[in-house]
Every structure is written in C-alpha cells, then in structure tokens.
Amino acid sequence: MIDIYSPTVQNPSALVPVDPAIEGYMRSLVNQTDHPVLIEMEALARQKNFPIVDRLVGIFLETQAKMINARRIFEFGSGYGYSAYWFAKALGVEGEMICSDGDSRNQEMAEKYLSTAGVWNKINFHVGLAQEIFMQTSGDFDICYNDVDKGDYPDVWKMARDRIRPGGLYIADNVLWHGRVAVEDFTDIVPGWTEAILEHNRLIFSDPLFDAFINPTRDGVIVARRKTA
Numbered sequence: 001m002i003d004i005y006s007p008t009v010q011n012p013s014a015l016v017p018v019d020p021a022i023e024g025y026m027r028s029l030v031n032q033t034d035h036p037v038l039i040e041m042e043a044l045a046r047q048k049n050f051p052i053v054d055r056l057v058g059i060f061l062e063t064q065a066k067m068i069n070a071r072r073i074f075e076f077g078s079g080y081g082y083s084a085y086w087f088a089k090a091l092g093v094e095g096e097m098i099c100s101d102g103d104s105r106n107q108e109m110a111e112k113y114l115s116t117a118g119v120w121n122k123i124n125f126h127v128g129l130a131q132e133i134f135m136q137t138s139g140d141f142d143i144c145y146n147d148v149d150k151g152d153y154p155d156v157w158k159m160a161r162d163r164i165r166p167g168g169l170y171i172a173d174n175v176l177w178h179g180r181v182a183v184e185d186f187t188d189i190v191p192g193w194t195e196a197i198l199e200h201n202r203l204i205f206s207d208p209l210f211d212a213f214i215n216p217t218r219d220g221v222i223v224a225r226r227k228t229a
C-alpha cells in the first residue's frame with residue numbers, strides 16, 4: 001500500500017513543516033502514561049502504513065476538547081479509533097463521541113481497541129459516508145473533527161461550520177499536506193487534493209464567524225473557533 005500521507009512519496013519537493021529533530025524533542029517531553037492499547041494501535045499504523053494522527057496530535061486534540069469542556073463531538077473519518085481515543089478521554093461521563101468511517105473493518109477494530117481502553121461506552125460508531133452520517137445526525141456539536149479524504153475537505157467544512165456551537169471548534173488534520181500547500185510546483189498524489197486543501201484553508205481563514213489557527217505539528221492541524229458574538 002502506498003503511503004499517500006508520506007512527505008516524500010511522489011513529492012520530491014515536499015517541505016517538512018516542523019524539523020524532525022524538533023518534533024523528536026517535543027515527543028521526548030511527553031512522558032504521560034496512557035493506556036497500553038495505544039502502543040498497539042500505533043504499532044498497527046506503522047505496520048499497515050495507516051495514517052493515524054499519532055501521539056503529539058492526539059494529545060493536542062485531547063487538550064483542545066478539555067479546554068472547551070466538550071461534551072459532544074463528531075468525527076469525519078475515524079479509521080480504527082486512534083484519534084477518537086483522545087477525544088473520548090477528554091469527554092466527561094455524559095459525553096458522546098460520534099465516529100464515522102467507510103470501512104466496517106475499522107469499526108470492528110475500534111470496538112476492540114476502545115473497549116480495552118475503557119472508552120467504548122462513549123462512542124457511537126457509524127459505517128458509511130461520513131457526510132451522509134453527519135446529515136442524518138441531529139443537533140449541534142462542541143467539536144467537528146475532519147480527517148476524511150482530502151478532496152472532500154471544502155464540503156465537510158461547509159456542512160460542519162453551521163453546526164458548531166458558539167465557542168465550539170472545527171478541527172482538521174493534514175492541512176499543510178506535507179508542504180504542498182506552500183510550493184508552486186507540487187506533485188499531487190491524488191489529483192485535486194492539494195487544491196481542495198488550499199480552498200478549505202482559504203474558506204476557513206476568510207470566514208467572519210470563525211477565528212482560525214494552524215498548529216504545524218506533524219502535517220498541520222487547523223483549529224477554527226466559532227465566535228461567541
């Protein structure tokens with residue numbers, strides 16, 4: 001399987017947003033002990049070349065959710081539950097994490113891992129197109145998190161932005177796309193994906209209802225907060 005998230009695959013001009021030595025240093029500071037199931041999930045990602053957010057971004061997601069006292073989160077593109085683990089950990093006992101993924105095998109693995117981690121009771125995992133599952137789910141959210149195929153990023157932003165409560169967050173991974181967003185001469189691994197990410201980022205930063213910021217860790221994580229007034 002080609003790792004389309006790799007910085008260098010078919011993208012010789014790739015930039016690395018944060019120097020690997022600096023990310024290594026940041027990683028060395030993370031000495032919190034988490035559930036051993038995380039080690040298993042991370043090992044599987046390496047073995048299968050599966051694009052999980054990994055530890056530094058996971059902790060970032062957990063912190064964001066805790067900072068706004070999140071109680072209800074929708075995730076577009078859950079894979080086998082790695083990023084959901086971090087969000088679920090931040091939710092209180094009454095919290096609800098709605099996951100979505102197109103592959104039922106991911107749901108099965110997520111159930112196994114997140115049950116072992118003791119957070120499955122907060123997860124509501126649906127199999128199918130994330131955008132359709134979102135439309136079938138009523139109510140607003142404290143956080144909408146986007147990690148689907150990159151060509152769909154602008155559409156997911158457009159549907160999610162209206163259903164984030166004031167003070168709530170829209171978060172999306174891979175918004176620097178290994179530097180392709182910053183160079184003229186990039187090689188798109190999937191035609192149109194870089195353009196879609198560029199449009200997604202432009203839409204968010206020009207939206208008067210949101211304040212936005214990009215954390216360059218790993219492949220870039222955008223956080224857009226819906227203004228309260």
Ligand SMILES: C[S@@+](CC[C@H](N)C(=O)[O-])C[C@H]1O[C@@H](n2cnc3c(N)ncnc32)[C@H](O)[C@@H]1O
Pocket residue numbers: 051052053054076077078079080081082083084100101102103106128129130131147148149152
């Ligand atoms: C980048 S991975 C998600 C990784 C996960 N968020 C994590 O960090 O652990 C993207 C996942 O979304 C799924 N996916 C991509 N586009 C989708 C869509 N439009 N609807 C549902 N699932 C989608 C893929 O099957 C894949 O499992």
